[in-house]
Amino acid sequence: MKALLIDDERLARNELRRLLASFPEIRVAGEAQNARQAREQLSALKPDLLFLDVQMPGESGIDFLESLEPPVPHVIFTTAYDEFAVKAFELNALDYLLKPVDPARLAAAVERLPGQRAAPEPGPLRPGLLEAADKVFVREGEKCWFVEVGQIRLLESEGNYTRVHFGDAQPQLFRSLNAMEERLDPKFFFRANRRQIINIAWIAGIEPWFSSGLLVQLKGGAKVELSRRQAQEFRERMSL
Amino acid sequence: MEVSADISLRQADAGERERARARLYVLCQVVGWGAWMALETSGSIVFPDPETKRTLAETISIVVVIVGSGLLLTHFIRPLLTRWRWKQLSWRALLPRLVATSFATSALWSLFTIGWVHGVLNSPWPHKYSPLLLAFFDICYGCIIFFGWLCLYFLYHTFDRLNRSEIERFQLMTSVKEAELRALKSQVNPHFIFNSLNSLRALIDENPERARQSVTQLANLLRYSLQSGQLETVPFEDELGVVNDYLALEQVRHEERLRLRLDVAPDALHLPIPPMLLQTLVENAVKYGITPRPEGGEIAIVARNEGGGLRIRVSNPGQIDGGSGSPSTGVGLHNAAERLRLIFGERATLRLRSEAPSVVVAEAVIPLPLHP
Numbered sequence: 001m002k003a004l005l006i007d008d009e010r011l012a013r014n015e016l017r018r019l020l021a022s023f024p025e026i027r028v029a030g031e032a033q034n035a036r037q038a039r040e041q042l043s044a045l046k047p048d049l050l051f052l053d054v055q056m057p058g059e060s061g062i063d064f065l066e067s068l069e070p071p072v073p074h075v076i077f078t079t080a081y082d083e084f085a086v087k088a089f090e091l092n093a094l095d096y097l098l099k100p101v102d103p104a105r106l107a108a109a110v111e112r113l114p115g116q117r118a119a120p121e122p123g124p125l126r127p128g129l130l131e132a133a134d135k136v137f138v139r140e141g142e143k144c145w146f147v148e149v150g151q152i153r154l155l156e157s158e159g160n161y162t163r164v165h166f167g168d169a170q171p172q173l174f175r176s177l178n179a180m181e182e183r184l185d186p187k188f189f190f191r192a193n194r195r196q197i198i199n200i201a202w203i204a205g206i207e208p209w210f211s212s213g214l215l216v217q218l219k220g221g222a223k224v225e226l227s228r229r230q231a232q233e234f235r236e237r238m239s240l
Numbered sequence: 241m242e243v244s245a246d247i248s249l250r251q252a253d254a255g256e257r258e259r260a261r262a263r264l265y266v267l268c269q270v271v272g273w274g275a276w277m278a279l280e281t282s283g284s285i286v287f288p289d290p291e292t293k294r295t296l297a298e299t300i301s302i303v304v305v306i307v308g309s310g311l312l313l314t315h316f317i318r319p320l321l322t323r324w325r326w327k328q329l330s331w332r333a334l335l336p337r338l339v340a341t342s343f344a345t346s347a348l349w350s351l352f353t354i355g356w357v358h359g360v361l362n363s364p365w366p367h368k369y370s371p372l373l374l375a376f377f378d379i380c381y382g383c384i385i386f387f388g389w390l391c392l393y394f395l396y397h398t399f400d401r402l403n404r405s406e407i408e409r410f411q412l413m414t415s416v417k418e419a420e421l422r423a424l425k426s427q428v429n430p431h432f433i434f435n436s437l438n439s440l441r442a443l444i445d446e447n448p449e450r451a452r453q454s455v456t457q458l459a460n461l462l463r464y465s466l467q468s469g470q471l472e473t474v475p476f477e478d479e480l481g482v483v484n485d486y487l488a489l490e491q492v493r494h495e496e497r498l499r500l501r502l503d504v505a506p507d508a509l510h511l512p513i514p515p516m517l518l519q520t521l522v523e524n525a526v527k528y529g530i531t532p533r534p535e536g537g538e539i540a541i542v543a544r545n546e547g548g549g550l551r552i553r554v555s556n557p558g559q560i561d562g563g564s565g566s567p568s569t570g571v572g573l574h575n576a577a578e579r580l581r582l583i584f585g586e587r588a589t590l591r592l593r594s595e596a597p598s599v600v601v602a603e604a605v606i607p608l609p610l611h612p
Contacts, residue, residue, distance in 0.1 A: 008534075009435070009493050015442035034534045055431075057534045080434040099438035 001113070002029040004047040006038045006064070007078065008056045012099065016051055016078070019101055023110050035059035035067070047073055049113065051097075054079040062139065066174070070183065071134030072146065076109050129185045138164060140171035150188070153202040153218050155180055157195045165222060190234060192216065192224045200238075265318075269311060272389075277307040294363070302361065306353050310382075313345055314389050327397050338390045339383075346382030350375055416582065429523065433458075436489045443492065454492055457485035468515030472583055473609070476543065476550060477509040479518045483541070486519060490526055497536025498526070504543040511550040513606050514583055520576045521554040521602045527572075529556025529600065549607035558600050560592060573602065580604070 003026050005013045013031045020026050029045045032038035034056055041047075050073050052061040065072060077096035095109040130136070132150030139145075147166050154165040157177035164173050173180070181189070181197060192198050202219050209215040214226040214234060226234055284299045294302070321327065326334060354375060357363045365371060436458055443451040464482045468474070491498050518541070525539045537557035544551045573592055580588040587607040595601045 009439060010495060011439040011442035011446070011492065012435075014446065015438060018442070018445065036534075055531075057532050080438060081431045099434055100441045101438075 001026050001049050002045060002047040003027065003049040003051060004029060004038065004041055004045060004073075005031045005051045006033075006035075006056070006061070007031075007051070007053040008033050009053075012053070012078070016101065019103055019106055022103075023107075026110060035061075035064040038064060039067070042068070042073075049074045049076065051076050051078055053077075054096075062144065065137045065144075066139050068137060070136040071130055071149075072137045074113055074135075075146070128183065130183050131185065132188065136164075136173070138171045138173050143169075143171070145169060145171065149184070150199075150201065153199050153220055154222050154224065155184075155189075155197040165220070190237065192226050192230055192234075196224050198224055268392075269315065272392075273307050273311045276385075277303055280307065298361070298363075302357055302363070305356055309352055309356075310349060310385065313349055314386070317341070317345060317390075318393070321393070327394070327401075334394060338387060338394070342383050342386035342390060343379070345386045346379050349382045349386075350378035354378060432490075432523075433462075435493055439489075439492050450492070454489060457488050460485045461489070465516060465519070471515055473512035474515045475509065476511045476513045476518075479513050479515060480504065480509070480541075480543075483518050483522050486522065487526075487539075490530075494526075494530055494536060497533075498530050499536065499538040501538060501540040504541065505545055508543045508545040508550055511545060511606070512609060513550060513552075514579055517576055517579070517604065517606070518552060518554070520572050521552070521604065524572050524602065525554050525556035525600075529558045533557065546605070549605060551603070551605050553601055553603045555595065555599050555601045557598055559598055560594050560600055576604075580606070584609075 003020065005016055005028060007013045007016070010033070013033075017028050017031075020028055026049065029047055030041045032041045035058060038050075038052075052064070052075050054061040054077055056064075059067070061077060065075065078099055078101065079096060080099045095112060097105060097109060130149045132148065134149050135146045136149060136152075137144065137146055145166075147164065151166045152164055155177060156163040156165070158172065160174075160176050161172045162175055162177045162180050163170055177195070177197065181191060184197065188200055189197050190200055198216060198218060203216055204219045205217040207215045207217070209225060209231075212228045212231060214231040216224045216226060218224065280303045281300055284294070284303065285296065288294070326337060329337070354371075358365060365374075369377070436454070440451055440454050440458070443454060461482055464478075487498070487500060491500075522539065522541065529537050529539060540553070540555045542553040542555075573590065577590040580590055584607055588605060590602070590604045592600065592602050
């Protein structure tokens with residue numbers, strides 16, 4: 001697993017590098033001391049794992065994550081004191097380490113990481129499509145989520161934003177629905193109408209609707225209307 | 241910032257209290273004079289004067305005029321009492337004045353009511369008494385009424401003043417306690433401690449000598465900040481020593497991002513300074529001038545003996561309005577200013593200002609204690 005260390009203090013990065021030396025499954029591929037460097041390293045090294053300092057000069061670790069184009073790699077936060085900043089992630093099975101880092105705690109965090117992801121299947125329809133296991137980072141107010149794309153039931157356009165429905169939450173993503181549609185795999189996601197994209201895997205039931213339209217009911221309760229034209233396309237897709 | 245908000249809050253409070261008092265005054269006037277009017281009217285009805293044989297309407301109209309004029313008189317006396325500053329007088333000085341005032345008011349009142357009842361309404365003179373005796377009775381009666389009114393008025397104000405000074409003393413006590421508490425809290429910045437410990441861990445392998453030094457510096461800083469609550473002032477030299485330890489630890493963390501310039505006049509070293517004051521200014525300078533800037537910057541400490549006291553300036557890059565990305569809450573500086581005020585009163589100053597271009601300077605003037 002390739003890891004990128006992001007921390008503004010050289011000594012803090014050194015310390016983490018030293019601690020990680022006892023984990024052969026993790027290879028430190030690079031270091032960055034601020035968000036700008038981290039973005040460069042990210043596109044150059046394509047790491048699977050980030051160790052990310054929450055407090056950094058300029059952009060904070062959270063701001064940095066929010067700026068990333070999905071999918072985001074696995075993230076383990078590091079912070080000196082205020083757990084508050086990372087508490088928001090607890091529900092999302094995301095880990096954080098308090099500095100100075102306790103080696104046993106680091107071992108537990110590494111243990112919890114999902115195993116090295118299988119090499120991507122050759123030939124998705126288009127390059128750059130998000131897979132079901134890929135993660136999207138969403139922040140709304142104090143709360144943040146790492147959402148697996150496969151867990152998203154419904155995406156709704158709200159101007160320049162997209163409301164993302166998954167689990168019990170429906171936060172806004174700072175991307176337009178059209179931009180999201182380009183990244184979503186049409187095998188799973190279907191543009192139901194101008195405002196909504198549904199995840200086909202989450203369909204609970206389909207009813208005929210007015211003027212040869214369809215009413216799609218999603219698991220979790222949401223109902224989405226398909227116009228005649230979209231319904232036609234949907235029938236063709238489903239019959240394939 | 242916080243200070244001005246606090247003051248405007250207090251002013252809003254005072255305005256509210258003033259309105260409540262005006263309401264209370266109107267209520268007391270209406271209820272008091274109204275009760276007396278009811279008493280007079282019912283008295284005239286139950287025990288009618290056999291000589292005058294007034295109708296009910298006549299009786300009521302006379303009572304209304306008597307009571308109304310009394311109310312108006314007291315209403316016009318009230319602003320005079322404030323203008324003459326009688327509320328500040330002791331009871332001994334006040335009593336003769338109250339007697340004289342009630343007599344004068346009563347004379348005026350009797351003149352008016354007698355003139356009204358017997359002159360304008362043409363009510364016949366009672367045969368029992370001579371007009372002079374009647375006027376005397378009226379004046380005595382009025383004296384009692386107005387004296388009672390004045391006594392009640394000043395009693396209320398005496399109690400109100402007692403009450404308010406009690407509240408003020410209480411507020412002062414809590415604000416002092418709060419300041420002490422906040423001062424204590426501001427002494428140890430946990431973020432800094434844990435980040436330093438983290439750097440230290442790395443330093444142990446990389447530079448054992450520097451690591452040993454850092455442990456001592458961190459111990460010095462912690463000991464000083466824990467003990468400093470017990471002393472009002474310390475020699476500037478002591479404070480500077482600890483600030484140097486602190487800055488050395490910050491330099492371990494920030495390395496070349498933190499640059500230092502120290503310009504301290506030797507004759508300033510023995511001057512007294514509240515403990516943790518320079519430390520607070522320098523910590524602030526690092527927090528807003530170095531931490532948020534990827535490129536870091538320079539922190540300069542200048543100290544001079546100005547004869548009357550110590551003048552220190554701490555400068556860092558940045559803007560006051562938090563243009564550097566980390567919004568300033570001003571809590572640290574606010575506490576430091578409050579501490580200065582508690583110890584030295586208005587003679588000490590602490591100011592934060594912008595100095596061109598994009599340099600922020602915190603300047604404190606610490607006077608010599610009045611009783612060395």
